[in-house]
Amino acid sequence: MKIQKIKGTKDILPDETEIFLAAEKVLRETMAKYGYREMRTPIFEQTELFRKGTGETTEIVSKQMYSFTDKGGRNLSLRPEGTPSIVRAYLENNLHKKRTFQKLFYYGKMYRQESPQSGRLREFQQFGIEAIGSSSPQIDTETIILGLEILNNIGLRKVETQINSVGCENCRPSYKESLKNFLESRLNLLCDDCKRRFKTNILRILDCKRETCKQVLKNAPTYENNLCNECKDHFSKVLDLLKKSNVSFTLNPYLVRGLDYYTKTVYEFISPILGAQDAVGGGGRYDKMVELFGGPSIPAIGFACGMERILLAVEKEGKARVQKQHFDCYIVTMDETTDVKGFLLLNELRKKGLICEKDYLNRSLKAQMKDANRLGAEFVIILGSEELRKNEVTLRRMSDSSQKRVNFSVDEIVKEFKA
Ligand SMILES: [Zn+2]
Ligand SMILES: [Zn+2]
Known part of the structure; x- marks a missing residue:
């Protein structure tokens, strides 16, 4: 089990x-x-x-x-x-x-x-x-x-x-006394818990949630007058x-x-x-x-x-729930070489204060994009072999799918996020 x-x-x-x-x-x-x-x-x-x-x-x-x-x-x-x-x-x-x-x-x-x-x-x-x-x-x-x-x-x-x-x-003692006098003759109308409370902690009878007990208490002496x-x-x-x-x-x-x-x-x-x-x-x-x-x-x-x-x-009350963790970007890679580059870039971007994530399961491009979506990443950085050859990355804004090429340099990429 x-x-x-x-x-x-x-x-x-x-x-x-x-x-x-x-x-x-x-x-x-x-x-x-x-x-x-x-x-x-x-x-x-x-x-x-x-x-x-x-x-x-x-x-x-x-x-x-x-x-x-x-x-x-x-x-x-x-x-x-x-x-x-x-x-x-x-x-x-x-x-x-x-x-x-x-x-x-x-x-x-x-x-x-x-x-x-x-x-x-x-x-x-x-x-x-x-x-x-x-x-x-x-x-x-x-x-x-x-x-x-x-x-x-x-x-x-x-x-x-x-x-x-x-x-x-x-x-309090005099109030307890007057409550006791009031309840003594009505004890059989109270629930079992209250019968016990009568001996151990009489004040607790006041907040009993049972309707029958509430009824009895309606005319009971209150603190206010005591x-x-x-x-x-x-x-x-x-x-x-x-x-x-x-x-x-x-x-x-x-x-x-x-x-x-x-x-x-x-x-x-x-x-x-x-x-x-x-x-x-x-x-x-x-x-x-x-x-x-x-x-x-x-x-x-x-x-x-x-x-x-x-x-x-x-x-x-139906208040909107708190927003989930924000992700600045998700790094998508294509093969073993770009994947290692992606991992190193990830660490550099985090050092610059960006909140980012990548794939660790060697998943397909499609699966990686889906994961980025699920996390709610604002941008995706695509590191393909073609981009790498030109020493560039593709930056894709998830909200409108707009894309642009940026130099593969941490400073240049960070600049894009600040823009
Ligand atoms: Zn007092
Ligand atoms: Zn009760």
Whole structure:
């Protein structure tokens, strides 16, 4: 039997890689514009990092992590998300002592063992930012503006922003309590997952996608009425800044995000073309994580977006795909002598910065022309024995099939390309 790729993984073939590269280019340009610098952390970490950071009771940690014991008996996991690694590296490398406020971003592969029917990849590419060191509502707002600009620059036309506040350690316990009181008498109406969440992580019931659970939650108490003054003030400042920056958004009182660490502002970017079930990205504040990891009390906020989902949405919106690699010329040769000359010319032209290719299979003239066409070469350089005798080459423009003879000299040929 042929060996096949692991379920939930994806081979990205060259044509699609070019689409990724184009998206990654605008990603990095936009990050730089907002002052974010890239950080690269290991793909695997101690499992403990995610248990502590992402949270023991989250679906990600309890159900979806690829964890294993290495030969030294250490319990390791492939990273299911980026934030805990960035915060660990931030502390381990004392970044907070170098500059009080840090703007960091990452881009790379993440791993989650999603259920097969979800249609989601188990190895996927995520980019994200972490702004560590400021509690200003301006940063909450700026991260949303940045996220939207990146999505737009990658080519997504329609993005909806949903926002909520999940409070802080002062106001959350009382909210949990009132939610508990409300749900206790309605427990039998909830799905099995939510019955379990009632005991382990009651807030996650709020974002259950089942219609029956949504129905129950319609009259449930919302965060909005339970926020402490500090959280209320912070949230209204964020919303005010968004309005004044002309960013449209929807308040979603059920938005809690799937992670335990969020405080205050949480938000999601939704592409209507993919449906509201799945966001293309989202994030929020996590003012307690640095402290949780043994650092000083430093506030932070960040978001993460799935690259495959974004590109899928761009494709569904019908945006023209990114252009393929451009080729300046293709060298066509006729026999062994001209073929060697062609190979040497190829290398000389590349030294001059031209993007060019030739045949390596001793194919017929017709087959070589076909190959040149397939690559989309702008010109073909024909090296025949007759041309060679006169120390010339034939230069053929593929778009209109016009031909001319040029001296067989690298400089003369390059001059033709610049003309
Ligand atoms: Zn609060
Ligand atoms: Zn449910």
